[in-house]
Amino acid sequence: MEPTEATLPLFDEEPARPLADRLRPTQLEDVVGQDHLLAPDAPPGRMVASQRLGSAILWGPGCE
Incomplete structure (x- = not known):
């Protein structure tokens, strides 16, 4: 399987950074499936x- 444009950054970034650090959301809009946690009153x-x-x-x- 060859890297796609979406997965290429996983291979380009510094390999010393943990995968969880490279994949974590950088803004609230990147969080998917946790609407109850992202509501304004949460x-x-x-x-x-x-x-x-x-x-x-x-x-x-749900935290996968």
Whole structure:
């Protein structure tokens, strides 16, 4: 299987970076399938609106 235009960045980036770091979303619009977490009244939405950002690791069903 040859790399496609969509997967090519996985192979071009520095190999020392972990795959999870290379694939993680860089903006909220990149997060798919977690609408209940991204709603304006959900904790992450409130954090963004108040400009008081912290760290969070989201894990569980649907976090693949």
